[in-house]
Amino acid sequence: MTDRAIVDGxxxxxxxxxxxxxxxxITLALGAIGYTLFPEDLAFLTRLISIxxxxxxxxxxxxxxxVATLGHAAIYGxxxxxxxxxxxxxxxxxxxxxxxGAMAGAVMGLVSGVLVTRxxxxxxxxxxxxxxxxxxxxxxKLSSLTGGSDGLSGISPGRLFGVYAxxxxxxxxxxxxxxxxxxxxxxxxxxxxxxxxxxxxxIKDDSLRARMIGARVYxxxxxxxxxxxxxxxxxGALNAINTGVVGLDSVGFERSAEALVMLVLGGxxxxxxxxxxxxxxxxxxxxxxxxxxFHWMTMVGALLIAVVLFAPKGLVSLGGLxxxxxxxxLRRRP
Amino acid sequence: MAWTGLSIGLDAxxxxxxxxxxxxxxxxxxxxxxxxxxxxxxxxxxxxxLASFALKNAGVGYPLAIVLAVLGTIAIAFPLEFLLYRRxxxxxxELTQILLTIGIAFVIIGVANYIxxxxxxxxxxxxxxxxxxxxxxxxxxxxxIFVMICGVCTAGLLWLLIDRTEFGIRLRAAVDNGDxxxxxxxxxxxxxxxxxxxxxxxxxxxxxxGAELLPVEPFYALRYMVTFLVVVSVGGAGSIPGAVAASIxxxxxxTTGKYLAPEYGEFFFYLxxxxxxxxxxxxxxxxRH
Numbered sequence: 171m172t173d174r175a176i177v178d179g180x181x182x183x184x185x186x187x188x189x190x191x192x193x194x195x196i197t198l199a200l201g202a203i204g205y206t207l208f209p210e211d212l213a214f215l216t217r218l219i220s221i222x223x224x225x226x227x228x229x230x231x232x233x234x235x236x237v238a239t240l241g242h243a244a245i246y247g248x249x250x251x252x253x254x255x256x257x258x259x260x261x262x263x264x265x266x267x268x269x270x271g272a273m274a275g276a277v278m279g280l281v282s283g284v285l286v287t288r289x290x291x292x293x294x295x296x297x298x299x300x301x302x303x304x305x306x307x308x309x310x311k312l313s314s315l316t317g318g319s320d321g322l323s324g325i326s327p328g329r330l331f332g333v334y335a336x337x338x339x340x341x342x343x344x345x346x347x348x349x350x351x352x353x354x355x356x357x358x359x360x361x362x363x364x365x366x367x368x369x370x371x372x373i374k375d376d377s378l379r380a381r382m383i384g385a386r387v388y389x390x391x392x393x394x395x396x397x398x399x400x401x402x403x404x405x406g407a408l409n410a411i412n413t414g415v416v417g418l419d420s421v422g423f424e425r426s427a428e429a430l431v432m433l434v435l436g437g438x439x440x441x442x443x444x445x446x447x448x449x450x451x452x453x454x455x456x457x458x459x460x461x462x463x464f465h466w467m468t469m470v471g472a473l474l475i476a477v478v479l480f481a482p483k484g485l486v487s488l489g490g491l492x493x494x495x496x497x498x499x500l501r502r503r504p
Numbered sequence: 505m506a507w508t509g510l511s512i513g514l515d516a517x518x519x520x521x522x523x524x525x526x527x528x529x530x531x532x533x534x535x536x537x538x539x540x541x542x543x544x545x546x547x548x549x550x551x552x553x554l555a556s557f558a559l560k561n562a563g564v565g566y567p568l569a570i571v572l573a574v575l576g577t578i579a580i581a582f583p584l585e586f587l588l589y590r591r592x593x594x595x596x597x598e599l600t601q602i603l604l605t606i607g608i609a610f611v612i613i614g615v616a617n618y619i620x621x622x623x624x625x626x627x628x629x630x631x632x633x634x635x636x637x638x639x640x641x642x643x644x645x646x647x648x649i650f651v652m653i654c655g656v657c658t659a660g661l662l663w664l665l666i667d668r669t670e671f672g673i674r675l676r677a678a679v680d681n682g683d684x685x686x687x688x689x690x691x692x693x694x695x696x697x698x699x700x701x702x703x704x705x706x707x708x709x710x711x712x713x714g715a716e717l718l719p720v721e722p723f724y725a726l727r728y729m730v731t732f733l734v735v736v737s738v739g740g741a742g743s744i745p746g747a748v749a750a751s752i753x754x755x756x757x758x759t760t761g762k763y764l765a766p767e768y769g770e771f772f773f774y775l776x777x778x779x780x781x782x783x784x785x786x787x788x789x790x791x792r793h
Contacts, residue, residue, distance in 0.1 A: 238598045285778065292540060293785040295598065296737035299730050300777040307771040423730070427606060434603055468614025474607030475588065478600055 189363075190356045197355055200449070201348035212340035214456060216412040219347040222448040223405030224425075225432045226358060226441060227275075230398035232430070233438035234362055235391050236374035237287055238295050240426050241302025244282060245399050247421025248305060249274040250406035254322045254416045255315060264327045264346065268407050275403015276396050283395025287388060290377075299423070306421045321417035325410055343412040350408060354401055358441055361397060370394050371439075431470060435477055437484025446485050511642055512763050513756070518648040520755025521655030522714030526728075527735040528662065528747045529703030529710075535742015536679050536699050537593040542605040543584075544707055545729040546612040551577045551708025552720030553616065556625040566630040570712050577708035578701050584608060585700045593696055594682060609725045617722040627715040647716055654713050655751075658706065662744055675699065679742060738780050740787020749788050753780075 204215045224246045231237045252274035253267050261267065286298045309316045316322055330342055361367050373380040373387050381387055410416050419425060428451075436447020459466035481488060530544040555573035558564050564572065588608065592601050628634075633650050636643040666672035677685040678692050686692050711720065718728055731754075739750030754773065761772035780788070 232599065236597075236599075238602060240602070285782070288782070289785045291598065292534065292733075292737050292741060293781050295540065295602070296734055297778060297781050300734070300774045300781070303730065303770055304774040304778065307769045307774065311768050311771065423726070430603070434599070438599070465614065465618070467610050468618070471607040471610025471612075471614060474603050474610065478604045478607065479588075479591075482600065 189359055193356050193359055194352055197348065197352040201344075201352075204348075205344065212344040213413070216340055216343045216347045216408070218449065218452045219351050220405045220408040220412065221429070221432075221452060222351060222445060223354060223408065224402050224429050225436075225444045225448040226354065227398045227402035227405060228429050228433050229438060229441060229444040230358070230362075230401065231283075231391075231395055232433060233440065233444070234367065234374060235287070235370050235394050237298075237391065237395075239282075239286060239298035240295065240423065240430065241282070241286075241298040241300070241305075242402065242429055243421055243423070243425035244302045244305040245275050245278045245402035246406040246409070246425065247309065247416070248278045248406070249403035250410040250416040250420050251309065251316050251322060253407040253410040254325045257325045257327055257410065258322075262327050264330050264411055267327060267411055268350065268404060271403045271407020271410070272400045273403070275399040275401070275406060277399070279399015279402065280392060280396045282399070283392040287391035287395060302421070302423060302426055306418070306423070309418055309421050316416070316418075319418055321415050323415045325414045325416070327411045340412065347408055347412065350404060354404060355441065355445070358401065362441060366390070366393075374439075428470075431474060434484060435473070437486035440484075440486050443484045443486035450485065507642070508763075512759055514639075514642075514644060514648070515763075516756040516759040517752065518651045518755075519717055519759055520752040521652050522710060522717050523731065523735050523755055524655050524710075524747055524751035525658050526707050526710030526714065527732045527739075527751065528658065528744065529706035530732055531736040531739060531741055531743065531747045532699060533703045534736055536675065537589075537696055539589065539592055539594075540598055540601045540605065540733070541589075541703075542602060542729055542733070543608040543612065543725070544703070545727075545732055546609045546725035547577055547581055547704045548707040548711030548714075548718075548728075549616065549720055549722075549724040550580055550612065551711035552627060552715050552724070553620060553625060554708070555712040555715070556627045556720060559628055560626075566633075569627075570709065573712050574705045574708045577711075578705050581704040582701065585697060589700060590693075590696075609729065613722050613725050620722070622722055624719045624721040627712060627720065629716075645716070651713055651717075654709075658709070659744060659748055666744070671695075671698070734777050736787075738777065738784075738787060740784075740789050743787065743789045746787050746789030753788075 204218075205212070208215055224242065227245065228239070228242045231239060231242070249271040253271040256270045257267055261270070282298070282301050285301055286294055288294075289297065310318060313320075330346055362371075369380065369385055369390055372383075373385060373390060377387050406420065409420060429448075432447040432451040433444055434447070435451055436445065437443025455466065458469065477484065526545070526548050530541055533539050533541055533544075551573045554576040555569045558569040558572045559566065588604060592604060629647055633647045635646050637646045637649060666675060674685070674690050674695055677688070677690060678695055682692055711718075711724075718724065735747060735750045735754055738754060739746035739748075754776065757776040758770070758773045761768060761770075765772065
């Protein structure tokens, strides 16, 4: 991993299409494919994108910093609630709401980061769970702000740029979500390849060594948690804006655990992995869990065991393997 | 006021003892094998199901049902140890352990729900334990006193086992320095398997005797998993006195919170957890690894 970080940082930029441009093309292509495949079910797709942002956010701390957390939904849920309340208070411009969500997420991320990254191992895991559960208990209690177990409903954002209304077909919401995902993904690609992102990976690989070369480990991790909070907050904001309802499930333990499953399925430590994992998992879930939620749980469990045993680096590593083979085959041709 | 305090204390103690009986197995596993076993609660749940089945369908007595539940759970868990847990002892990173064991917990929940349905399964108590006992200032279910006795006995016997027997000496040697123990001829793999069986057996035992306080249903495994993990973390992995202290402390935090401010749910419990973990990252009585 350290080697990869060094190679990433030192190799001259390749002559091929820049990474960011590819990311733009791929997200737009995925958006178009989604629109063609599920034209009647754009609500599902916008939900998928919102959760994808949560998984990307989790990837920043788990995949790039090695922080094992089971409380990441706290960031997502809190910002969804804040956005919901801002909207109910009359601030209905979608872009403003997105900004509010990002800021709420950043605050939540920094607070969780300060608590969670202080230690490693079991204390870290337990702190992450405790923060998540604390927020969940609060969300249940403060029903004047969150609607309690009924959920916070009646969130109706205004027109996007004052022109495009969020209609019941969800077209505006879908296009808006795809655009947000694209921008976030490109920015994140820049961040994880920046010196700061590489340093985080170095800390993940060997925090002692990182400290020896002069890195200040704790502040870096807290900062990355803040960045992760912004991304998770945007995800939560999209959830509130698109569905108009924020329920207790958005801060729950299951949401955190499921995000982790998606991340590992795709491959932690790679933004593409987070993207692939959340798409594959949710499309699969869309079809299977409708049949029987308990078989669904058995299957997710079996899937997790299988991933840990047979593809510990996730789907993206299988894809990478395949791509590598194809490339070498192509290169051999005259 | 004093009576209220004593009342809370009694409830906290019996709840804490249930937490202790179930969590101590997890704590020992974590101390020795360095495995964060998120499926531990699922084994306690299996114990509860087996006891319920033995009592209601097979018609055996309560003591025999406990024994059958413990042995049955060990028998069910052993293939998992052989096939899966063995791979993650002592070496793999936490993320791998979390994912593998949470996967196991999910599968157990799904299968339990498929076979037994989503309802809560009761474990009928024998007449001796089902009545109330008059303590002068309040009535307390006899079962709670039974739970406390079970907890104290478990702690005492475990202490004897680990401190006074050959097995305990080998166990402590393997905890202190696994490689050195191995090279001195201690078969750590067998030791690990035995410890796994002990941990699972304790979980099942706790699941049965604690069923009045933690009702047995398919989501048991997820609902209390966090609580067990918290007990281990607060007490310090592998420490019996630590687990006792943590169980009572957290039982107290939870019970007091629910008595005095029920509408806040688990809020005070987790606040206490954050404070304690922050102040004692290696647990109240744990050692630095």
